Amino acid sequence: MSGLDMSEAVRMLADDKGISVDALLQVLVDALAMAYKRRPGAAAEVDVRINPDTMDMQFIAYDIDEEGNWINERDDTPDAGELGRIAAQTFRQVMNQRIREAERDRKFEEYANREGDIVTGIIQQTDSRYTLLDLGRVEALLPQAEQVPFERPEPGGRVKAYIVEVRKTAKGPQIVVSRTHPGLIKRLFELEVPEIADGIVEIKACAREPGHRTKIAVWSNDPNVDPVGACVGARGGRVRMVVNELRGEKIDIVPFSEDFPDFIAKALSPARVTHVIVSEDGTQADVIVPDQQLSLAIGKEGQNARLAARLTGVRIDIRGESQPIDQGDAEDYAEGEWVENSTTGKMEWHNADGTVVSADEWEQGGAEADAETEAVAEVVADAEVETEIEADAEVADTEIESPTTTEAEGDVADM
Secondary structure (H helix, E strand, O other): OOHHHHHHHHHHHHHHHOOOHHHHHHHHHHHHHHHHHOOOOOOOEEEEEEOOOOOOEEEEEEEEOOOOOEEEEEEOOOOHHHHHHHHHHHHHHHHHHHHHHHHHHHHHHHHHOOOOOEEEEEEEEEOOOEEEEEOOOOEEEEEHHHOOOOOOOOOOOEEEEEEEEEEEEOOEEEEEEEOOOHHHHHHHHHHHOHHHHOOOEEEEEEEEEOOOEEEEEEEEOOOOOOHHHHHHOHHHHHHHHHHHHOOOOEEEEEEOOOOHHHHHHHHOOOOOOOEEEEOOOOOEEEEEEOHHHHHHHHOHHHHHHHHHHHHHOOEEEEEEOOOOOOHHHOOOOOOEEEEEOOOOOOEEEEEOOOOEEEHHHHHHHHHHHHHHHHHHHHHHHHHHHHHHHHHHHHHHHHHHHHHHHHHHHHHHHHO
16 A cells, blocks of 8 residues: 555544544554564664655664663664564554544543533433433433433433533543433523523523422513513413423523512512511521412422522521511521432431431421420310319309308307
8 A cells, every 4th residue: 555545544544433633643653663562573662653644654763771761773664564464463453442542532522521511312221220312422321310200211212411520431431411400401491592592681590390390580681682581482482392301390480680589579479479578698588478379489398489499599488468577586497408309209308507307207396396285285274274173162162151151140140
């Protein structure tokens, strides 16, 4: 094969493997050096040089002294026939190995800077531990903890996922993706809403309970653009596409406000808020709603209030209008938040001190508190009953003594 033919073959191989010609030439140099060292009488070290235009090769051999220095530089270029007879198999093995390594490095570099991006993959296989997605040249790992509860991946189906981590392993890059990350919501809206992609509309905050409900707060940098309307789209077309990708997960879109009480009130939509009182340190808010709106503001199992608290970053205490706040008898609020357990799917209370209380333990504690209250009420009631009985007994004794005194007076009169 002539130099020009070999140069063309290198370019074609580089295009086929998706790596640069320089990287492939370096692979060729490493493979030739390895093959040279396996020939009889080879020098201790060799420097292989290749002209990229003519593909002429030169082998500069060196000896190594006791101090590890390269000495006795000389040209030890074997003829093509000798190199082919001696090291054809070695060259092929090393060449294939180096090409695989170069492909792995290229794939890692392609995805290393894509953490936080959204990708579309085809479901290859799924089990109780993870689901594999085919992204084309590489595969992505969707762990069970990053999957939406009750969502059943079907092999061959297409799904969008959020890249959370890219790891470099001996077998190539390992891409970890998620279907539960709040960033997935933002990226999906960027795909469907051009105003978000262009930076006109921003998603300021996002709170999500995967598979159930999501709240996002949006802001417009252009006073002529309605941020909520831009995200909803004509007849709800834009938000519907996001909901369909999330398999029916409900999405609440609320306008962001720099007025904090107003933002808290809007975060509790669709409930109507009467008044919001924010603490001095800005970490807790008391919200007053009409009595008929109380259950709507709290939501099913506290979901609406919980998402609003995450969206605004403050603890929210919701009261009806018939339950005014008594500043003198203010309650002590527990430091922490409700978090869904990724394994069991049940809610847990995570205290600020690091302790965790399950929902069953929480309910049991409340039941015990109610039992203690009932016990105290029974004791008080029994004490009141005993007091009434004693009072009745004293009255009865008084009534009995009175007639006796009268009879005694009558006897004296008779005398």
